[in-house]
Amino acid sequence: MAQMTEIRWHGRGGQGAKTAAYLLAEAVMGDDAYIQAFPEYGPERMGAPVRAFVRISKTPIRMHCPVLSPDIVVVLDPTLMKAVDVTEGVPEDAVFIINSTEGPAEVRQQLGINTGRVYTVPALKIAMETIKRPIPNTVMLGAFAKATGLLDVDALKERVRAQLGSKLRPDVIQGNMDAIDRAAQEVQEG
Amino acid sequence: MSERILIEGNEAVALALKLIDPDVVAAYPITPATEVVQKFAEYVADGEVVTEFVAVESEHSAMSACIGASTAGGRVMTATSSQGLGLMWEMLYIAASLRRPITMAVANRALSGNINIHCDHSDTMGARDAGWIHLFSENTQEIFDNMIQAVRIAEHPDVRLPVMVCYDGFVISHAREVIESLSKEEVQSFVGKHKASLSLLDLEPKTVGPLDLQDYYFEHKRSQAEAYKAVPGVIEAVGQEFGKAFGRSYAQVEEYNMDGAEVALVALGSTNGTIKDVVDGMNESGKKVGLLKIRAFRPFPAELVRASLSKVKAVGVFDRSMTFGGWGNPLFTEIRSAMYGTSGNGCCCGPCIPILDRVYGLGGREISMAEIEQYADEVLAVAKGEQVELIDYIGVR
């Protein structure tokens, strides 16, 4: 099996975990990458914990089984760290990107992990100040780009603009652009 | 020119429909095939197709309208799933009996009860005797390609039978994957212009679907049975022509790492992709496991299956549906039947190969690579003489 990166998104119904997973998939696809992006469909409602998955590979992705051991975990809502086990199945060198007003050290303590890399970003605050709505997904994408280097921040912005352009007002699009920039600046590693 | 796009399974079906641009689509939305109808309705509303879209009030009406439109001489397509396919039941038989070349996408989903919206193959397996051609798709690319080939297979003058293109609900229907798309010109030139074998609009008097009692019904069924003999050759020819045109060839079955394999796994649909990765891993560690993927389930490619599986010492079948009270489940019974020779007395020619059946994934229960590997190990043990349960389950508590 060729080298593949597996990403698990944790969100709450309505926060855009699926959209974020799809935007990431679009942004990293380029000319040669293979992608699989799929949400987990359960009986979820607005606010219920939901998960979405992305696989990225340089060779065609054949497997159609669940992502059990993600290399990267993105948490869109800090309260999820208490509600579900976001560390489930992750390897020692996993990368966590977490929406939290607290720093990496505090989050490590909360999750009970001392390996891997932990990144935090106050996504809700940034979203409220830029997009003016409590939707953290594009902020988290900005943090993801900066933290993982899997995609370029400018390429991400271009892709988000193309994806959301037809659906949202220009000021909301600009808000999303600002959100990505600020996320890239404010994400902390520890 | 082909273009790499990231697309959801259902959207890939809708895109194929758009590029085929059939005369009539009559469909009723149902999870997990809803987006096919939704997206295609958008294409119709935006004037991107010339298709007459019939928004019917049920799946029974959808298939009835398809049969009517096809009998009027049109190229006709639809999509459904699960209970929707169930509601079409009696019309499925009529479509096949009247030799209507209708193409239908089916997002495989469990049947109630209890109510479940997720993947298994119970819906299309229940319809396996209705007279349709069944093509299973491993991934999004295959759904897209199968939809386009299905038109050619269905409408081939030696065939003229309806085709259902099956793909795993949610696993494929709601996952985004990268596919190589085709242009409208490419698809149009491949499918060609529809030549109706029959038209109710040509003013030539005729009767379609008359009363057919003890005097002719049996002969009509016998003549229908003959039609399926031409199908394998057409599936292979269309699959090769598709490969020549677009670089991706298709056949009735696909052998994966079967050269020198000691045991073989057999499956339908998206699980094949996962099995391929498991097979690679096991081969690397010296375990001789191969895969026989079944793409065409109806007509069942018995001779190809026999030729392929006769080379191994044991076989492990994956069944994603059940035949309650039957001796083994749908794919298993086909495989076992195929493995008992075709000579006049139907005896078991050659070595008697143990064939296991494992039901998995009902109602969307996921199957992991570890579970697949464990089953493969079990089949390897059986090849060495170990005794295990012949018919059993994977992943049930």
Next chain:
Amino acid sequence: MSKIRPDASWKELPEGGIIPEGGTSATFKTGDWRSERPVWNGESCIHCLTCWINCPDSSILVVDQKMTGIDYDHCKGCGICASVCPPKVNAITMVTE
């Protein structure tokens, strides 16, 4: 399309079980179903064509708006023609076969 024979094998039947021609019910003789036959009296008939309107098997033969007789190949002997014939005219009577 040649006529489909009653002893046709499956190889001779049209695809999809269709009947590729019209008016095939004319070849199906139902006349021998009769136990009573209508007998028409051309002398008393006033050609009102009430029998022609009511006959369920289109067995009243008419030429130039005049009744000319009864198609015994298809008449099943139901007696409707005799019953609707105006009583003063009484041009059709049922007799045992």
